Amino acid sequence: MEETQAHTPEESAEIRAAKAAWQVVKEAFGEAVSELDANPFMPFFEVLDRDRWRDIALFLRDDPALLFNYMACLSGVDYPDEEKLGIVCNLESLGKHGHRIAVKVKCEREGGAIPSVAKVWKTAEWHEREAFDMYGMSFSGHPDLRRILCPEDWEGYPLRKDYEVQETYHGIKVPN
Amino acid sequence: MQELGTSEHSSLRVTPQGKDRVLIEKDLSSEEMVLNMGPQHPSTHGVLRLECKTDGEVVIEAEPYLGYLHRCFEKYAEKVDYPAVVPFVDRMDYLASMNNDLAYCITVEKLLDIEIPRRVEFIRVLVSELNRIASHLVAIGTYAIDLGAFTPFLFCFRDREHILGLLEWASGARMLYNYILIGGVAEDLPEGFMERTREFVTYFRPKAVELQKLLTENEIFVKRTKGVGMMPADVAINYGWSGPMLRGSGVDWDLRKIDGYSVYPELDFKVCLPDGKLSDIGDSLSRHLVRAMEMEESLSIIEQCLDMMPREDGFNPRAAIPKRIRPKAGEVYGRAENPRGELGFYIQSDGKSTSPLRCKARSSCFVNLSAMKELSMGQLIPDLVAIIGSIDIVLGEVDR
Numbered sequence: 373m374e375e376t377q378a379h380t381p382e383e384s385a386e387i388r389a390a391k392a393a394w395q396v397v398k399e400a401f402g403e404a405v406s407e408l409d410a411n412p413f414m415p416f417f418e419v420l421d422r423d424r425w426r427d428i429a430l431f432l433r434d435d436p437a438l439l440f441n442y443m444a445c446l447s448g449v450d451y452p453d454e455e456k457l458g459i460v461c462n463l464e465s466l467g468k469h470g471h472r473i474a475v476k477v478k479c480e481r482e483g484g485a486i487p488s489v490a491k492v493w494k495t496a497e498w499h500e501r502e503a504f505d506m507y508g509m510s511f512s513g514h515p516d517l518r519r520i521l522c523p524e525d526w527e528g529y530p531l532r533k534d535y536e537v538q539e540t541y542h543g544i545k546v547p548n
Numbered sequence: 549m550q551e552l553g554t555s556e557h558s559s560l561r562v563t564p565q566g567k568d569r570v571l572i573e574k575d576l577s578s579e580e581m582v583l584n585m586g587p588q589h590p591s592t593h594g595v596l597r598l599e600c601k602t603d604g605e606v607v608i609e610a611e612p613y614l615g616y617l618h619r620c621f622e623k624y625a626e627k628v629d630y631p632a633v634v635p636f637v638d639r640m641d642y643l644a645s646m647n648n649d650l651a652y653c654i655t656v657e658k659l660l661d662i663e664i665p666r667r668v669e670f671i672r673v674l675v676s677e678l679n680r681i682a683s684h685l686v687a688i689g690t691y692a693i694d695l696g697a698f699t700p701f702l703f704c705f706r707d708r709e710h711i712l713g714l715l716e717w718a719s720g721a722r723m724l725y726n727y728i729l730i731g732g733v734a735e736d737l738p739e740g741f742m743e744r745t746r747e748f749v750t751y752f753r754p755k756a757v758e759l760q761k762l763l764t765e766n767e768i769f770v771k772r773t774k775g776v777g778m779m780p781a782d783v784a785i786n787y788g789w790s791g792p793m794l795r796g797s798g799v800d801w802d803l804r805k806i807d808g809y810s811v812y813p814e815l816d817f818k819v820c821l822p823d824g825k826l827s828d829i830g831d832s833l834s835r836h837l838v839r840a841m842e843m844e845e846s847l848s849i850i851e852q853c854l855d856m857m858p859r860e861d862g863f864n865p866r867a868a869i870p871k872r873i874r875p876k877a878g879e880v881y882g883r884a885e886n887p888r889g890e891l892g893f894y895i896q897s898d899g900k901s902t903s904p905l906r907c908k909a910r911s912s913c914f915v916n917l918s919a920m921k922e923l924s925m926g927q928l929i930p931d932l933v934a935i936i937g938s939i940d941i942v943l944g945e946v947d948r
Contacts, residue, residue, distance in 0.1 A: 413658055413880040441785050445881060447894045447908035460894060462881045466785055467799060470806075474881065495788030498918040506622070521615040521947060530620055 383410075389471035390415035396437050401428055416460070416474035425477050426487040426513070432463060432475070433492055440473070442466035443493040448503030452533045455481045457509040459500075461489075479509050488514035506531035580608060583929075587616050591694045591933040594943030598920070600932070607932055610924035612917060617947035625907035630656055630873040631730055633907065638724040640909060641945040643686050646672075646679035646715070647886040649728035654809050655882025655893040656730050659875035668732050668865050669811045670857040674745070675715060675727065677846040677853070681752070682711040683887035684839045684846075687940040691836060692763055694937040695772045700763045707755055710748050717741060731869035742854050749847050756843055764840055770826065773833035777923050777935035780830055787919040790912055791889025792842065793939065795821055796835035803885035815852050817845045832938035839887075839940070874902050888912040888940055909948055913941040 383391075387410050394408040394417050404421040405428065419425045432440040440463035447460045458478035465471050479486050488511035490497035500511045501520040508529035511517055519526065527538045537546050586597040595616035601608040621640065625633045637652045638645040650672055657664065689704030712722050717738055719727035727734050763769055779789070784797040794801050802819040804812040820841035827833035877899030883892035889912030896906035916939050923935050 411878060413878050416879070441782075443788055444883070444890065445892050445894055445908070445910040447906070447910075449896070449906055460879070462892070462894070466801060474879075493788065494783075494786050494922075495915055495918060498914065519615075521618040521620075523615070530623055531626075 384412065386472065387412065387415055389469070390473045393438055393440075393471055393473050396435060397428065397432065400431060400435075404428065414462075414474050415472075416476055418476040418478070422477050422479060422486055426489055426492065428475075429489040429492045432473075437469075439465045439468040441468065443489075443495050443499075446496055446499035446503065448507040448509070448531065449476075450481075450507060450531065450533050451478065452481075454478070457481055457484055457507050457532075459486060459503055459509075461496075483510075485510040485512045487512050488517075490514055505529070508532065578603075585610075585932070587613075591936060593690060593936070593941055596917075596936075596941065596943055596946070598924075598932070598936075600924070600929070602929065605928050607924050607927050607929060610920060610932060612920050614914075614917075614943070614946055617943050619948065621909065621948045622907055625904055627903065629902040630875070630904065633904070634729060635724070635726050637909075638726055639944060640911065640948055641683075641886065641888065641891070641913070641942045642723055643942055644679050644683040644887045645723060645725045646675045646728060647683075647884065648891060649725065650676050650810070651882065651884035651886065651891040652893055653728050653730050654884060655880060655895055656873070656875065658880045658882050659878055659895070659897055660731070660870065660873065662731050662868050662870060664731065665863075665865070665868055666811075667736075667858050667860060667863055668868070670853050671733050671737060671865070672728055673810055673812065673815070674737075674850060674853040674857070675718060675725075675733075677849045678711050678715060678745070680846050680887045681843050682708045682715075684843050685711075687839055687887070688759070688763070688836065691937040691940070692769070694933050695769060697763060697766070697769060700759060703755070703759060703762070707752060710751070714741070714745060714748060717744075729866070729869060730873055732867065733865045736863050736865050742857070745850065746854060749851055753844075753847060756840070756847070760840060764826070764837065770833060772930075772934055773827075773831065773836060773938065775828050775831050775833075776927070776931045777832045777938055778828065778830050779919065779923065783922075784830070784919075787922075788915040789889065789919065790915070791886065792820075792835055792838040793889060793916050795819065795838045796938075797830040798822065798824075798834075803883060803890055807883065809884060811853075811856075814856070815849055817849050817852075820845055832934050835938045835940075842887075872902065875899070883910070886912055888942065888945070889916060891945075909945075911945045911948060913939075913943075913945045914948075917941050917946055 397405055404424045406418040406420050408417045432438050442464045444462040444464055449458045456478045461475045463473055477486050488500055504517055505519040505522050528535055537548055580601050580603055583600045583602050586592040587595040597613040598610045600610045621636050624636055634649055637648045641648050685704040685708040689701040692700040716722050719725040779797050781797040781799050784794050800819050820838050822829055822834035822837050875897040879896045881894045883890050891912055892910035894908040895904050898905045924932055
């Protein structure tokens with residue numbers, strides 16, 4: 373099974389490719405990106421200077437050695453212990469190099485903002501709207517940041533760990 | 549004659565003629581009109597609302613509004629344990645529950661150290677491919693009915709019923725199966741299931757050709773779909789399209805080949821791409837053609853599974869299921885090729901709890917639909933129906 377092979381000391385080709393890709397980013401952006409967490413499931417690095425996230429995203433997409441042209445997924449995440457919210461982006465070079473990497477960006481829990489990459493990958497527009505809807509972080513420079521799944525006048529951000537559902541909605545009792 | 553209304557655009561005048569007042573149009577109004585399509589419109593395939601800004605018959609922009617079916621599956625997933633998420637996953641894309649289950653289970657299995665029995669892998673692929681055909685039949689049938697062809701719809705639903713019967717026999721449910729479990733499947737295939745599946749394959753092959761002749765080569769159908777809703781390959785990738793949508797734009801990309809999960813690497817099948825003879829690559833017809841071709845590929849995969857599946861007496865498909873599912877700490881993004889594209893799950897485990905810390909579903913329909921605004925620009929209203937149908941959305945998965 374592939375899953376069990378991933379635990380052998382030998383690195384899989386996927387992790388080697390992720391390391392090589394991270395190396396290119398690290399050389400270009402230095403301290404703005406963290407070390408690579410080369411775990412066998414989902415190798416990722418974190419953007420430490422989040423103001424540069426859009427530049428890094430554009431670099432990831434357009435650098436000839438990287439060409440991460442496909443954003444598979446963008447998930448919002450809550451880190452209550454660190455008092456932070458964040459996003460995890462799963463990127464892939466579709467039809468070009470074929471390598472994959474995940475990128476994390478974090479912001480403050482209250483009033484935090486992450487630069488939007490909706491202009492880099494158009495698919496991010498709706499994913500970011502969903503993350504905003506569920507976690508409440510803002511995406512600066514997003515073309516149309518509104519709630520997407522919940523109603524416009526819903527209170528609170530449902531996927532936060534400390535979320536408490538509102539008692540009534542337009543006079544209707546909300547089941548808990 | 550008296551002027552009606554006070555706005556300077558008002559163009560209506562009233563002429564008193566006996567008891568009746570006749571409205572005369574002075575000059576045609578040329579303002580944009582906002583037209584709501586849905587949430588109960590039949591061609592939106594569920595509860596989707598499109599707010600269309602129209603200029604006469606031309607759509608300037610169509611903005612989708614979703615969330616009518618939102619159940620916050622992701623919040624539920626954080627409250628229940630790993631195996632209990634499977635029934636929720638079933639209810640996302642309710643036309644392809646087996647494929648959803650497979651995508652979720654292989655994602656969780658990545659975090660667990662378990663070996664899946666070979667027979668289980670073949671059963672999983674077999675039922676998933678059966679479900680893929682059933683799902684494509686609904687997609688094609690409802691697409692035909694959107695464009696005014698009623699008969700193909702009946703043909704599709706007649707044949708789909710055979711598949712639902714087979715899957716009901718295996719799992720006990722018609723649509724929401726809860727059959728593929730983490731580490732195994734719920735039950736072994738019933739006695740005689742494989743023979744009946746073979747009969748179905750023999751029965752369905754000519755029916756697929758018949759459907760091809762009836763619908764795909766129909767001149768009206770071709771005229772309604774060819775060149776409508778064009779999507780170039782690079783824009784499709786930028787929008788995160790996947791599955792038949794991306795292949796319709798001519799990109800050779802199938803996760804069954806790329807990721808090679810389960811036993812797909814051992815099976816012989818090809819990635820279906822439009823050849824550009826009947827359709828323009830990237831239009832609605834291409835996407836329909838890909839689905840039609842994929843049904844035949846799935847039939848071939850099913851036959852191979854039936855031939856290659858190891859037989860064991862007294863086989864226990866639940867043998868590899870762990871007593872307690874508590875994955876090690878970590879994050880994983882797993883995915884599978886669903887009938888509608890890439891269904892991905894991002895799962896975070898803290899290593900202590902028996903329920904996921906975070907479980908995000910990357911819905912293929914949600915992502916495919918996000919290009920609607922761009923696709924609809926400058927199209928005619930009847931073409932809008934042809935475009936939505938070709939995206940093949942299931943609102944249960946869009947809204948989750």
